[in-house]
Amino acid sequence: MHPRRSAQEVLLCNLCETAALHSRCEVCNINLCKACVGDHLSDSSKQHNVMPFLQRKSTPNYPKCPKHANELCKHHCEKCDIPVCITCVSSGKHRGHKLSDFLEKLSAKTQNLQKDLKELETRIYPRYQKIASDVQTEKAKIETNYGKLTTATEQEGEILHREITTIVNRQKSDIQEMKNKHLYTLNKNTEEIIQKITELKQIISDLKSILKSNDVSLTSTYKSRNSEFRTLPPKVQVTLPSFTPQKINTDQLREMFGSLSPLSINTEHGDTMKSAEAVPSPPVKPLLDEPRLTATIDTEYSSLCSVSCLSEDQIWTCGDNETMKLLNLQSKLMTSIKTKSGKKLSDIAVTRDRDLVYTDYSNNTVNLIRNKKIRTVITLQGWKPHNVCCTASNDILVTMVSNDGKQSKVGRYSGSTEKQSIQFDDQGRPLYSAGRYIDKYISENKNLDICVADWAARAVVVVNQLGKLRFRYTGHPSNTEQSFTPVGITTDSQSHILTADCDNHRIHILDHDGQFLRYIHCDLCDPWGLSVDIRDNLFVAEYYTVKVKKIQYM
Template identity: 80%
Template sequence: MHPRRSGQEVLLCDLCETVPLQSHCELCNINLCKACVGEHLSDSSKRHNVVPFLHIKSTPNYHKCPDHADKHCEIYCEKCGIPVCLTCVTSGKHKGHDISDILEKLGAKTESLQKDLKELETRIYPRYEEMVSNVETEKAELETKYGKLTTDADQQGEILHREVTAIVNRRKSAIAEMKTKHLDALNKNTDEITQKMAELKQIMSDLKSILKSNDVSLTSTYKSRNSEFRTLPPKVRVTLPSFSAQKINKDQLNEMFGSLLPLSINTEHGDAMKSAEAVSSPPVKPLLDEPRVTVTIDTGYNNLYSVSCLSEDQVWTCGNNETMKLLNLQSKLLTSIQTKSGDRPWDIAVTRDGDLVYTDEYKHTINLIKNKKIQTVITLQGWGPLNVCCTAANDLLVTMYSDDREQSKVVRYSGSTEKQSIQFDDQGRPLYSSSGLYKHISENKNLDICVADFSARAVVVVNQSGKLRFRYTGHPSNTEQSFTPYGITTDSQSHILTADDNNDRIHILDQDGQFLRYIHCHLKSPFGLCVDIRDNLFVAEFNTAKVKKIQYL
């Protein structure tokens, strides 16, 4: 808009540009002051139509017909979708076409334009302003948030440096101790030889005295000791210690330092968040046509409930007693910890810091094990905790049911503070079944919350805000036993994997709930699931009490 014609200023004549306008020429589509009207009408070559400016909104501005110069387009051709003149309709290419009054068409179009303008002004543009404000706020917080990440990395580096320094000092102390022992052994050996040499000197001195004295008595009583000294004293042989330096595995060192989740940039379309290609997206790993079991671990339980990865070669397990076991891939027991109450743990999860969390359904508690010491971090009232998982933000997601067995929900905790409760959909209906004591839970890479609701025979997936995204109730082609989801986990590709106990197989879904394929691998009653940092799947078999490591990507 011309700056002189803004809503805050007087509208001026288009010709002189100094005097306020009063009239409008509809033929030439210009605004005129009183003095300029006469000058404008003096051009007799055109049939000017000057009207008061206040009337122009109600007076249509007909365009000249491009085919008939003396006619105006006062009719609208419905078939061609353009304004035309009467001559075009009766004699030209628009003959026989459906027509309507241009003013009616103008009125409908004007109403549509007004609706568009109102929506733009009152709804759309303010949302854009709000988005800009939110982005600016987020930009202002970047320094603090990324500063914390940098500080965390520095602190972890200092911890590793201290550990490396401690190891080096222990090795140097051991080397010094071995050096002392070596030197002591050599000194002792020297002392023994020196003592023998002193004896030899005395014997040689005595022999010289006897020979010099020519004494028959001394000569006749002499007894030789040469045979005694022909056997030399034992020589101490010490093998120097050697330092066998292990080749540093940069991948293992990187994992030991701690993982940094990739930056994920998402684009929000309306109410649905759709992930755009992440700046640091993980490499694409296609599914194997034939997944294979690479390791089988015997846990020693009668029945096995849960497995959670501490590292690539160590897993925490819990079964039908009060003991939680840390095992390596060779089934060797590394650590065992008993629950605080003496009851069996209902579920376990490993935190981002490598600590173990377990739920005690009977005591209504959620417990953290750090340095083999158990700390009760949450005690629930009126609710019993079931299954648990740790999120990318190091929060805990816990499924739970009410003491009256009438309600179920998912609660997010930061430490011992409740941050979010997810229980109902947008229509106020329960998201999860009220019955059943198994509702395994996992967070996907796109921050969706995935629950294997055994009693509902469904995988229920909500977004980060708790809004229902989809339910998966099994593959339509299933003609065997009904779908019974127990364990659930997700991988770096945002696949959702759930254990189908009745059918002895694992279902693999994409992040939108589309079925991709099964994993069979001769599984027997698969129950608990987890994946390690390299996307190896660990399956806890309930009846055999074995953990099977499966490569499927």
């Protein structure tokens, strides 16, 4: 801002920038002081319209024409969907095109913007806030709910501990009782023996006294008790008790203790809110009888493998080297990024967050590029990645082959965690052909089916989100030139499946159940990678011409 222009000062003349403004030229869209009005009117190259500033009209802010520097775009070409100036119109480039007043077009778009803003502020944003609030409430409940589980577990443990303590104490009491009985028996036996020993001592003493006295009367009256003592006292035989512990069966113990029900986390697809106008659903887009080529983009690879839409007018591409290129519809290189390994990549895909994912066959990795920084998110063990796509739930689907080339499968990943592996049908037969260097392009349909173009099997293999085989499409009977050779594959808003039939130089359009609808030709040459933008424009990467063709087919 000019240092002398502020909210507290008068507006100044745009020419001298010193005097206060007095008038305004509606044609040139500038403010003038009294002194500069004459100088401005002396320019006869235009027919000026100068009036007092307070009587000025609300001058529309027409954009400048990018091709004709001195012209303003006062019209809008409906077919090309761009603003144009009168020179653009008279040049003949827009002959036959419907032209509308730029201000009318701007007004209509402004109304749409206002509707969008109102819907976002009053309906959509509050719903998101409520959902976020509900999640926070749910998180707040976690401590309470899991705390109750922990308490219940501890209480059950205390009950079991008490039962075990009771059992142990009872057994200790039984042991003590056995011990007491044992000791009583031994003590009684000991008392009997001691009594006998006392008697024996007395008899021995008496006999010695008799022999020493030589008293005939004592000798004649003596009666022997030896026979009585020859029978020895009984010996107590006691078999000591023993403890035989039972082998603990951990499974039975766990079952007896109780079990937790499994944690079940289901991510349901969010409800789709009706628009503010309460339109039930967008109308079905019919297929064009004659698809139209609307743009051709040069990529400057030696061979072109993949294309993925970043927006309606920018596409990511990859070919026969280690470089990924972001190009606009005029073939201008917006940016380029080399793989982390420096080796040729296999495939690319754009995520819902507009990041780029690529697969690197050389080091068995899947990598994410955000703000030009590369981060490895998946490292495969025993498998090599081929092609990749990103799902509506922001998962990553990867086609891969085993290191020995004898097995193929599809893996679903959330971050670096494998959530699903799709390899066999219900009879245990492989869903996909094997082969070490055979690409299998992949796409998720709007009905969440997983579609794989299996070139070696000459088939499009479609499974549902659980990995159950739905159908195989092996080409249309009209394929008489060459056998069906599906390479690239993509899907659109109508759940159509589009696959590139490279040897026959055309695209097959199928419905979501695999029924053939029609071909797209458009002078295609070796179509390979495919991608569809949000407006259902098809982008086709041609392998040998290394061009990307934008085609309108709906």
